[in-house]
Amino acid sequence: MSEEKFDCIIVGGGLSGLTAAYLLAEKGLETLLIEKGNYSGAKNMTGGRLYGHSLEKIIPAFAQAAPVERRIVKERLSYQDSGKMTTVEYDSRGVAAPEGESYSVLRGKFDKWLADQAEEKGAMLVCGVRVDDLIVRDGKVCGVIAGDEEMEADVVILADGANSLLGQKLGFKHKISTNQVMVGVKELLELDKDVINQRFGIESGEGVAWMFSGCSDVYDGFLYTNSDSVSVGVTMMVENIKKTDNSVPQMLEDFKNNTDIAPLIEGSRLIEYSAHLIPEGGPEMIPKLYGDGVLITGDAAALCANLGFTIRGMDLSIESGRLAAEAVLAAKEKEEFSTNALSYYQTSLENNFVMSCVKGSEVCLAAVKSGDLKGDPLKVFNNLIKETLIG
């Protein structure tokens, strides 16, 4: 392997890495994707819901072939306060437009499927290998180092996730601070399909995305319906651990036992317990996105947005993977992979919904921090619906 030089090496087989691999291989570039887990998705988790529009552009009608769980038709937003709860529901069953759809997904299944699509396009996927470092010569990233193996490429895409140890090693990414990331913990609870349909008032194939605010001063809750399971979890800004005596695992337990939540998951059975970081630092947290022979995408680039009470990351990741692939393809045309040649990536992100989304999250976070959203449920829902559902 060390004899060969690739056009592009991608580190990380999550959604942004796979999207880039798919598009580069499709155009005939020698593309190697390296994933540390035993398959794509093995290390990934989401709440979660995928907004379909960005993948729709690449694989039209993907949801018909991909292992999506349910198409989200009901958005519920609840505000809890000392045992009282107000819920707003937005029902989108009357609207049919694939680019406007969102789906509950499980990453272990979904990423594996997308990896298969990338392989079909000709991308080479190597799983079970941890990239330890980058080969850097005269400030130019020339490849990757995994154990005692070195692999070279014209461009390296760092799609190595929220922690992005490689982005930090390269000096592109600052140390993450406790007020820039949330920790999300989730239980995947098996529940009969029909019971789900009945409890949530939906038909087979239809799903609910449900956010809970106000259940605590330090965390928020979520619930998504999957085919025959529900994802239930909490998210907490890491800094908030200093404002409570509670533990993170206990927060999820408390949330599940909440009088409004417990009946929804009664009779369910735990099948998996997961945790992950969610970048929430807004534009300030975005690292240097490109350099000589290197690009950073997805969670590694902190391209994640908390728009009040819905968290978007996966659709932004896919879009950033697509824009990174475009930048690499343009660079390949000229056989020029310098910082200047790759700067197109930043420009195209700036002119794209990705950046406006991340910037929008800053506005929402500021509102949450100032207390504007916490105190007044009506204001919460008005802002929320305007920002997240209508746009």
Add this chain to the structure above:
Amino acid sequence: MTDKVNVADKLGMNKFHTDELNSHIEVDKEYSDKAEIDLVTRVCPAGLYSVDENETLFFDYLGCLECGTCKVLSEGKVVKNWNYPPGTLGIEYRMG
């Protein structure tokens, strides 16, 4: 407040490829700031940090979900060094 959570039982539902030899996270067992240790024990979603009655800090890397929360909170304090486990090892989400 509800019953005390049993995280070990929850982790028992997960699939792990155990690295029998090395911990991918290096913890400073001599670290003495009790307040910081308290934060780390409570922030870990897998509840892998604990303190016994002699106030000795324990860390069990085997149930690690590799989220990085302890790194963000306490790198350079309780957490001396943080890396992912070697390829193939560690948590393997079947569902995610």
